[in-house]
Amino acid sequence: MLQLALQVGQTAKPEAVMFWILGPLAVVASLAMLLVKKAVHSAILMAFVMIILAIFYIAQDAAFLGIVQVVVYTGAVMMLFLFILMLVGVDSADSLTETIRGLRPIAITAAIGFGGLMLSLLGHATLGRNAAGLAQANADGNVQGLAKLLFSTYVWPFEVVSALLITAALGAMVLAHSHNTIVRPTQRQLSINRFRGDSLGTAAGLPGPGVYARHNAVDVPALLPDGTPALTSVNATLSARGDMLDYKKFDLSQINTKVEEEK
Amino acid sequence: MDASNYLYVSALLFTIGAVGVVVRRNAIVVFMCIELMLNAANLSFVTFSRINGDLNGQVMAFFTMVVAACEVVVGLAIIVTIYRSRRSASVDDASLLKR
Numbered sequence: 001m002l003q004l005a006l007q008v009g010q011t012a013k014p015e016a017v018m019f020w021i022l023g024p025l026a027v028v029a030s031l032a033m034l035l036v037k038k039a040v041h042s043a044i045l046m047a048f049v050m051i052i053l054a055i056f057y058i059a060q061d062a063a064f065l066g067i068v069q070v071v072v073y074t075g076a077v078m079m080l081f082l083f084i085l086m087l088v089g090v091d092s093a094d095s096l097t098e099t100i101r102g103l104r105p106i107a108i109t110a111a112i113g114f115g116g117l118m119l120s121l122l123g124h125a126t127l128g129r130n131a132a133g134l135a136q137a138n139a140d141g142n143v144q145g146l147a148k149l150l151f152s153t154y155v156w157p158f159e160v161v162s163a164l165l166i167t168a169a170l171g172a173m174v175l176a177h178s179h180n181t182i183v184r185p186t187q188r189q190l191s192i193n194r195f196r197g198d199s200l201g202t203a204a205g206l207p208g209p210g211v212y213a214r215h216n217a218v219d220v221p222a223l224l225p226d227g228t229p230a231l232t233s234v235n236a237t238l239s240a241r242g243d244m245l246d247y248k249k250f251d252l253s254q255i256n257t258k259v260e261e262e263k
Numbered sequence: 264m265d266a267s268n269y270l271y272v273s274a275l276l277f278t279i280g281a282v283g284v285v286v287r288r289n290a291i292v293v294f295m296c297i298e299l300m301l302n303a304a305n306l307s308f309v310t311f312s313r314i315n316g317d318l319n320g321q322v323m324a325f326f327t328m329v330v331a332a333c334e335v336v337v338g339l340a341i342i343v344t345i346y347r348s349r350r351s352a353s354v355d356d357a358s359l360l361k362r
Contacts, residue, residue: 023272030279030299039291046295049276053302056269060313062321065305065328072328077298077335084339085291088352099288099355107285115278122270131266132316145318146325154322161329168333175340178347 015059026052039085047078061134063142207233212250220245269310276303290342290352294335301331 026049033045050073058066137145150158194203207230210220221229234244283296305324312320346352
């Protein structure tokens with residue numbers, strides 16, 4: 001690591017400047033992704049890290065991969081993530097309490113161990129020669145070089161991957177598809193039900209909810225001409241939830257006018 | 264600039280992603296951390312490709328990206344299916360086999 005610090009002082013090449021700005025940013029953003037509570041914020045930070053990685057790829061003579069990274073990750077994959085987040089519920093903040101006791105200290109200790117091991121390993125490893133650079137391999141252009149490999153050496157894996165993509169798309173369709181448990185009635189069926197039912201009382205449509213002098217909302221039943229409440233005038237969902245109010249409270253004859261005047 | 268600096272970043276990102284998979288409980292965040300690990304590996308591939316002056320590493324990174332895209336599609340479909348039946352995207356709630 002000391003060598004690294006020395007190199008910062010020595011090299012003023014554009015790539016070094018780019019690296020020492022974006023590298024720490026990528027690490028900080030991914031750490032923040034781990035620590036923030038809301039999944040949406042995680043997704044945004046994730047997209048940020050992906051873009052930084054794309055810049056790293058382009059800086060390392062992998063222009064094609066850099067562009068693909070932007071298109072596939074920040075474009076398709078992150079949109080998919082956000083879409084599912086919207087579907088599952090944006091507001092659902094992750095509760096940060098541990099369910100398995102002692103999991104977090106163990107995980108952090110293991111991470112420090114693993115990370116330290118990797119870093120010290122990389123620090124001690126030497127290539128024994130200078131980095132070759134891709135100038136020769138990219139002589140005909142990066143895309144052309146990749147295409148030559150993909151369609152010669154790797155043509156069989158390439159075809160297998162296409163099969164994998166189709167399988168994944170089909171699998172996602174099968175998994176995400178849900179069957180209707182009941183058959184939806186058609187317009188014709190609804191009409192027949194209305195006119196061939198027990199009575200013709202509802203043939204012209206159900207009555208609207210109650211309108212009273214002191215209350216005008218969908219949660220009180222209307223009164224029929226004979227003074228009885230029309231329970232069907234309240235939405236079935238509201239009455240099933242028990243949100244239907246008693247109409248008598250708003251009847252003019254029930255109001256205790258004396259109490260109001262005393263106040 | 265020494266290309267191996269990218270390897271340090273890659274190692275750090277991989278470690279952070281691994282911690283996230285273990286610690287976080289929202290299935291979608293766990294998935295994002297897996298993506299982070301895959302991308303860290305990709306950065307290593309690209310860096311080694313540059314060090315060796317060979318495009319094979321970039322082809323590997325390309326294949327990793329395709330497989331990662333497949334994995335995201337199927338994984339998110341599974342999350343949606345679990346959410347539909349359990350009304351929860353927490354990885355700890357899907358513990359029916361434990362009991």
